[in-house]
Amino acid sequence: MSEFVKIVEVGARDGLQNEKTALTLAQRKDFILDLMKTGVQAIEVGSCVSAKWVPQMADSDSLFSQLPKNPNIQLSLLTPNLKGLQSALAVGCSEVAIFTAASESFTQKNINCSIEQSFEKFADVMAAAKANNIKVRGYVSCMVDCPYEGAIDPKQVVQVSKRLLDMGCYEVSLGETIGTATPDRVKKVWDICLSELDSRVLAGHFHNTYGMALANIYQSLQQGIRIFDSSIAGLG
Incomplete structure (x- = not known):
């Protein structure tokens, strides 16, 4: 297993979309330009969704x-x-992401x-992406707990992840969405996932709500996970 760790910076999307005050397009651009100077090799710029529903992400295609x-x-x-993908294609984006939950x-x-x-x-998104040679990354929220249902069966996490990979996603990021997990619980999820899926196509996305993100990342590293999402300074 390679010791190289890939970091995907998602603060400009997952972080900013949770902030009550929306930044201007110029502020978001400056933010990402600063991120590009840090050495991070993957940055999620924003989300092609309706500004009516997520005003913080307005004009993400223009920003790109x-x-x-x-x-x-x-x-x-x-x-x-599909509408979001078409917006991404129009500005020359070569990688997009889709999201669901367990x-x-x-x-x-x-x-x-x-x-x-x-x-x-x-x-439809996957078909259009394939036709245009666009890489697709998948997100699965609630890898351990759900704010509405409580504990999630790890087998459900595996099932959803496998479907995303089978559809053509090159990588799937599992989100510990509400930050309630502990390393022992994270270990159980990875154990089951890794019994059926290759660690090279799995990423960890850990929220730090209760100060456990680094501990959960360390546990994931011990099990061979080498891809992690980050949000600068815990933004969002």
């Missing part, structure tokens, strides 16, 4: 088009539907559909 392209830095956009309740609350319906929506 204004950023300098560096062959050593992969810039991506979150595209929850919890039915969380999926209903966040994207207003069931897990099954989320995959139905992804079919």
Whole structure:
């Protein structure tokens, strides 16, 4: 197993979308330009969603088009539907992300559909991405706990992750969404995931709500996970 660790910086999307005050497009651009100077090799620029629902992410496609392209830095956009993907394609984006959850309740609350319906929506996105040679990364929220259902069965996490990979995602990031997990519980999820999936296509996304993110990352490293999402200074 390689000791190289890949960091995907998601603060400009997952961090800023949770901030009550929306930054201007110029502020978001300056923020990402500063991130590009840090040595991070992958940055999620924003989300191609309706500004009505997520005003913090307004004009993410325009923001993407204004950023300098560096062959050593992969810039991506979150595209929850075909319209979002088309916006990303229009500005020359070569990597996008889609998201669902291992919890039915969380999926209903966040994207207003069931897990099954989320995959139905992804079919068109994946087909268009494949046709345009676009890489797709998948997100699975609630890898350990759900704010509505409590503990999540790790087998459900594996099932959803496998479906994303089977659809064509090159990598799947498992999100410890509410920060309630401890290393022993994280270990159980990875044990089951790694019994069926290759560690090289799995990433960890740990929230630090209760100060456990680093401990959970350390546990993940011990089990061979080498890809992690970060949000600068705990933003969001």
